[in-house]
Amino acid sequence: MASGSHAPVPLxxxxxxIVIPTIxxxxxxxxxxxxxxxxxxxxxxxxxxSKTIRVPEGFDYExxxxxxxxxxxxxxxxCISFKDSACRCFGYMVSKKKYIYTIxxxxxxxxDPSGKDINALExxxxxxxxxxxxFFFNTLYDPYRVGADFVRGYPFSLREGVPTAVSHGLWLNIxxxxxxxxxxxxxxxxxxxxxxxxxxxxxxxFPMCGMNLAFDRELIGPxxxxxxxxxxxxxxxxDDMWAGWCTKVITDHLGLGVKTGLPYIWHSKASNPFVNLKxxxxxxxxxxxxxxxFQSVSLPKEATTVQKCYLELAKQVRAxxxxxxxxxxxxxxxxxxxxEAWDELNPPKGGAPTANxxxxx
Amino acid sequence: MASGSHAPVPLxxxxxxIVIPTIxxxxxxxxxxxxxxxxxxxxxxxxxxSKTIRVPEGFDYExxxxxxxxxxxxxxxxCISFKDSACRCFGYMVSKKKYIYTIxxxxxxxxDPSGKDINALExxxxxxxxxxxxFFFNTLYDPYRVGADFVRGYPFSLREGVPTAVSHGLWLNIxxxxxxxxxxxxxxxxxxxxxxxxxxxxxxxFPMCGMNLAFDRELIGPxxxxxxxxxxxxxxxxDDMWAGWCTKVITDHLGLGVKTGLPYIWHSKASNPFVNLKxxxxxxxxxxxxxxxFQSVSLPKEATTVQKCYLELAKQVRAxxxxxxxxxxxxxxxxxxxxEAWDELNPPKGGAPTANxxxxx
Numbered sequence: 001m002a003s004g005s006h007a008p009v010p011l012x013x014x015x016x017x018i019v020i021p022t023i024x025x026x027x028x029x030x031x032x033x034x035x036x037x038x039x040x041x042x043x044x045x046x047x048x049x050s051k052t053i054r055v056p057e058g059f060d061y062e063x064x065x066x067x068x069x070x071x072x073x074x075x076x077x078x079c080i081s082f083k084d085s086a087c088r089c090f091g092y093m094v095s096k097k098k099y100i101y102t103i104x105x106x107x108x109x110x111x112d113p114s115g116k117d118i119n120a121l122e123x124x125x126x127x128x129x130x131x132x133x134x135f136f137f138n139t140l141y142d143p144y145r146v147g148a149d150f151v152r153g154y155p156f157s158l159r160e161g162v163p164t165a166v167s168h169g170l171w172l173n174i175x176x177x178x179x180x181x182x183x184x185x186x187x188x189x190x191x192x193x194x195x196x197x198x199x200x201x202x203x204x205x206f207p208m209c210g211m212n213l214a215f216d217r218e219l220i221g222p223x224x225x226x227x228x229x230x231x232x233x234x235x236x237x238x239d240d241m242w243a244g245w246c247t248k249v250i251t252d253h254l255g256l257g258v259k260t261g262l263p264y265i266w267h268s269k270a271s272n273p274f275v276n277l278k279x280x281x282x283x284x285x286x287x288x289x290x291x292x293x294f295q296s297v298s299l300p301k302e303a304t305t306v307q308k309c310y311l312e313l314a315k316q317v318r319a320x321x322x323x324x325x326x327x328x329x330x331x332x333x334x335x336x337x338x339x340e341a342w343d344e345l346n347p348p349k350g351g352a353p354t355a356n357x358x359x360x361x
Numbered sequence: 362m363a364s365g366s367h368a369p370v371p372l373x374x375x376x377x378x379i380v381i382p383t384i385x386x387x388x389x390x391x392x393x394x395x396x397x398x399x400x401x402x403x404x405x406x407x408x409x410x411s412k413t414i415r416v417p418e419g420f421d422y423e424x425x426x427x428x429x430x431x432x433x434x435x436x437x438x439x440c441i442s443f444k445d446s447a448c449r450c451f452g453y454m455v456s457k458k459k460y461i462y463t464i465x466x467x468x469x470x471x472x473d474p475s476g477k478d479i480n481a482l483e484x485x486x487x488x489x490x491x492x493x494x495x496f497f498f499n500t501l502y503d504p505y506r507v508g509a510d511f512v513r514g515y516p517f518s519l520r521e522g523v524p525t526a527v528s529h530g531l532w533l534n535i536x537x538x539x540x541x542x543x544x545x546x547x548x549x550x551x552x553x554x555x556x557x558x559x560x561x562x563x564x565x566x567f568p569m570c571g572m573n574l575a576f577d578r579e580l581i582g583p584x585x586x587x588x589x590x591x592x593x594x595x596x597x598x599x600d601d602m603w604a605g606w607c608t609k610v611i612t613d614h615l616g617l618g619v620k621t622g623l624p625y626i627w628h629s630k631a632s633n634p635f636v637n638l639k640x641x642x643x644x645x646x647x648x649x650x651x652x653x654x655f656q657s658v659s660l661p662k663e664a665t666t667v668q669k670c671y672l673e674l675a676k677q678v679r680a681x682x683x684x685x686x687x688x689x690x691x692x693x694x695x696x697x698x699x700x701e702a703w704d705e706l707n708p709p710k711g712g713a714p715t716a717n718x719x720x721x722x
Contacts, residue, residue, distance in 0.1 A: 113474070136652065137567035139529065139621050140536060140551065147553055149546065152539040153568030153602040155652050156645065168500065175501060178513040185510065190501065192508055196555045201565035206498035207514030241514040260500050284517065291497065291516045 009122050010129070013038040016099040018121075019091035023047045025054035028105050033058070035109070035119045039101075042091040044069075047083050064090060076344075079337040084230025086239030088210065089338075092217060092224050093345050099128060100221070101214040103265065110172045110266040113193050123263035124167045124214035127197055131161025132257020134202040142197040142259070165220040165256040166247060169212035170194075171267040176209045178237075178284065179277035182270060197261035202252050205294055208244020212265045215247075219256055221346075222306045223247045225338045228331050229279075235327065236279030241287070245294045250309040253299040282325070289324045293317075307339050314339075370483050371490070374399040377460040379482075380452035384408045386415035389466050394419070396470070396480045400462075403452040405430075408444050425451060437705075440698040445591025447600030449571065450699075453578065453585050454706050460489060461582070462575040464626065471533045471627040474554050484624035485528045485575035488558055492522025493618020495563040503558040503620070526581040526617040527608060530573035531555075532628035537570045539598075539645070540638035543631060558622035563613050566655055569605020573626045576608075580617055582707075583667045584608045586699045589692050590640075596688065597640030602648070606655045611670040614660040643686075650685045654678075668700050675700075 018036055020026065021044045029036060033056070041061035045053050049065035069090055070077045080090045085104070092100050101121055110118045130144040135158050143150045143159070150159050175190040200206050215224060223246050226239035251258055297316060303309040314335035321328035379397055381387065382405045390397060394417070402422035406414050410426035430451055431438045441451045446465070453461050462482055471479045491505040496519050504511045504520070511520050536551040561567050576585060584607050587600035612619055658677060664670040675696035682689035 137561055137565050137621075139531060139567060139570070141555060145553075147549065147551065149536070149538060149542055149549065151537050151568050152542075152570070152598065152641075153605070153648065154539075155648050156541075157649050158652075170500060175510070176512050177510060178515075180517075181510055181513075188508065188510065190508065192506075192556055194502060194555060194557045195553055196557055200498050201562050203564045204498050204562035206500060207512050209500070209513070237513065244514070260498075280513075287514065287516050288518050291519075 009126050011038060012099060012125055015097050016101060016121075016125070017042050017091070017095040017097045019044065019088055019095070019100055019102040020105060021046050021085040021088035021091070021102075022053060022105045023051075024105065026056065026105060027054075028108060029056050029059060031109050034117075035121050039121075040097075042095055044087050044091045046085060046087050062094075064094065072345075073341050076337050076341040079225075079228070079334040079341060081226065081229045081233070081239065082231040084233075084236055084239065085210070086226035086229040089224055089226040089239075089243070092221055093342050095217060098216060098218050099125070099214065100217050100224075102210060103213075104211045104267075106267065106269045107171070107211055108266040108268055110264040112264075113195075118263050118265075120169055120212060120263035120265050121214075124169060127167035127259045127262075128164050128214055128216055130164065132164040132199040132259055133158065133161050134199050134252070134257050135162075137201060138198075141261070142199070145197065162255050162257050163216070163219060164259055165216050165251050166208075166258040167214040168206075168208055168244075168258065168260040169214070169263045169265060170261065171209075171211060172264045174267040174270045176207075176211065176267070179273045179280050180284070182273035182276065186270075186273070193264065194261065197259050200248070200258045200260055205245055205248055205291060206258070206260065208240050208247065210240030210243070211267065212263070213240070220247055220251060220306055222339055222342050223250045223310055225310070225335060228327075228334050233327070234325070235282045235286070237276060238280070238283040238287070241283070245290065246310065246313055249294055249297050249299070249313065250306060253303065253309055254306070282327075286324060289321065293320055307343065310339055311336060370487050372399060373460060373486055376458050377462060377482075377486070378403050378452070378456040378458045380405065380449050380456070380461055380463040381466060382407050382446040382449035382452070382463075383414060383466045384412075385466065387417065387466060388415075389469060390417050390420060392470050395478075396482050400482075401458075403456055405448050405452045407446060407448050423455075425455065433706075434702050437698050437702040440586075440589070440695040440702060442587065442590045442594070442600065443592040445594075445597055445600065446571070447587035447590040450585055450587040450600075450604070453582055454703050456578060459577060459579050460486070460575065461578050461585075463571060464574075465572045465628075467628065467630045468532070468572055469627040469629055471625040473625075474556075479624050479626075481530055481573060481624035481626050482575075485530060488528035488620045488623075489525050489575055489577055491525065493525040493560040493620055494519065494522050495560050495613070495618050498562060499559075502622070503560070506558065523616050523618050524577070524580060525620055526577050526612050527569075527619040528575040529567075529569055529605075529619065529621040530575070530624045530626060531622065532570075532572060533625045535628040535631045537568075537572065537628070540634045540641050541645070543634035543637065547631075547634070554625065555622065558620050561609070561619045561621055566606055566609055566652060567619070567621065569601050569608065571601030571604070572628065573624070574601070581608055581612060581667055583700055583703045584611045584671055586671070586696060589688075589695050594688070595686070596643045596647070598637060599641070599644040599648070602644070606651065607671065607674055610655055610658050610660070610674065611667060614664065614670055615667070643688075647685060650682065654681055668704065671700055672697060
């Protein structure tokens with residue numbers, strides 16, 4: 001079944017953008033040069049737009065600061081977070097490519113157990129180009145990898161798999177812990193290299209981290225909204241979580257797959273747990289309500305596109321989470337604004353009329 | 362959260378039986394001597410009862426052949442398969458211990474990547490004694506292992522986990538493939554050591570292999586019926602699959618966990634794919650009906666014990682799978698017989714009255 005796994009991995013250099021949110025000079029790109037230089041970068045500058053971000057020579061990039069976002073989206077710019085790496089989702093919106101890889105600027109090239117540099121992007125591409133298996137668990141993990149397959153008892157009708165929408169990579173060194181765990185285990189480092197990729201089963205939620213993440217924009221892009229975080233908001237560090245929960249519910253509904261596992265990047269620096277606690281504490285309460293909400297969300301049959309699913313989800317967020325905190329009404333509004341902005345920047349191909357009539361000029 | 366993980370693993374030598382189904386001399390035990398010798402073995406002799414099975418010196422064991430099974434169970438012996446390793450479940454029934462480890466006689470000690478012999482049993486005990494997390498996926502795998510924890514975004518209310526009922530270990534060398542895959546990939550060997558244990562999420566079925574399997578008899582024992590296979594039956598090699606599907610549905614209903622991953626054993630010998638195909642072909646068709654059946658099974662609230670769940674499942678097997686093939690009516694009968702036999706050999710502790718009145722004499 002592992003057809004094509006032996007074939008060289010396509011670079012997809014004209015089909016993939018790398019999105020990086022940052023507040024500092026991008027010296028970390030030096031280490032990634034052998035792997036990233038063929039690609040176009042979309043840099044979303046967080047915070048003070050008057051600051052100049054230095055990008056190492058030889059990289060092909062476009063850079064957006066807050067002024068650019070305001071200019072391009074007008075009043076709809078309100079849906080893009082400020083002073084929070086959640087602003088990265090603006091990069092997903094302006095990209096014209098099929099695939100996105102997003103990485104944090106404190107993430108470096110990790111080594112595999114043999115000591116070889118890991119080309120994280122290549123592994124993400126492999127993950128995205130091979131199917132997922134959300135309907136039944138394969139005990140030898142990804143059945144499409146070289147040297148693996150479906151085990152005895154795996155229904156043959158499910159072996160074709162489904163298209164993979166998301167590839168969630170992991171981190172060696174500093175694990176992605178919340179502030180309380182950081183405080184309790186300040187010295188814990190992730191040293192375990194787990195040589196596996198697996199599909200997160202249908203109906204199962206997971207904590208999606210935005211540090212090392214790739215996805216198929218055409219399949220799931222409009223669901224990758226990183227919410228309202230940071231400046232002026234009562235919450236931070238839940239941007240990727242929010243996107244992950246929305247995305248998983250929608251991929252489950254649309255019959256798409258989410259993979260997690262390889263590739264690893266080297267996460268160099270633990271953020272300050274005290275600062276994190278301040279950002280997170282509302283989220284720590286709220287997630288106790290959010291998880292049951294997302295576990296019980298049901299999307300109607302008519303929701304056949306990511307946009308329709310997402311607008312339906314916004315409606316349910318308002319109806320069911322608005323009572324948890326007024327913030328969720330504001331978030332629901334922003335979810336709608338995000339989709340409007342997405343559709344404005346990404347009109348249907350060939351100018352075909354949409355469900356709402358012909359595309360706006 | 363990884364409390365106690367640094368503590369030495371208890372041997373549980375008075376609380377665990379090793380169950381081995383076999384048709385040959387148990388020379389394979391020599392390799393396992395350092396790990397198995399402290400334990401009691403229950404050997405279930407498959408096939409011709411007049412054959413003598415040689416057990417290496419120094420092991421503490423009891424051995425049951427078909428005559429013993431017939432004598433002990435009388436007419437209920439019909440539920441125990443003949444000429445098929447499915448007969449191993451008789452060993453689960455006669456054990457008086459809390460835990461069972463079962464292994465095939467062509468499974469040897471594997472080595473970890475550092476070249477050290479893997480004590481599979483010790484890892485199974487670790488798995489069974491630490492909780493499972495079926496309600497939400499942890500991207501760093503088992504959060505209770507040393508060096509790991511729950512990642513950011515994992516709800517705190519779910520971090521206590523649930524009791525682990527099953528620990529499903531894997532195999533290096535010969536992978537557990539079905540006959541068609543064996544035929545297509547005769548030379549494929551599993552060489553990938555994946556250093557992970559994970560909980561199979563609630564609502565997700567998996568193919569449970571009986572080669573290297575441990576479970577908590579008190580929590581889930583009566584669901585570990587390996588069905589009617591082999592001599593006189595239209596199917597083989599689905600014994601462990603059947604047990605796995607029933608078990609998973611019941612652990613999900615009762616809020617128990619199933620883990621898979623480490624430990625590995627070394628599976629030495631591929632069985633004959635032509636013989637396997639003959640045993641499997643009905644199963645290959647039937648599993649296409651079985652999986653949707655098990656995916657949609659719903660057990661009533663009143664089913665609060667494994668026995669009650671299992672009898673309810675037997676009822677649904679008869680009602681919904683009887684039309685797939687008459688075999689499933691016979692299987693449903695055997696499921697009921699199995700529970701009757703289990704309860705006879707395992708009367709409620711302290712002679713407390715059961716739901717059906719006082720225990721029979």
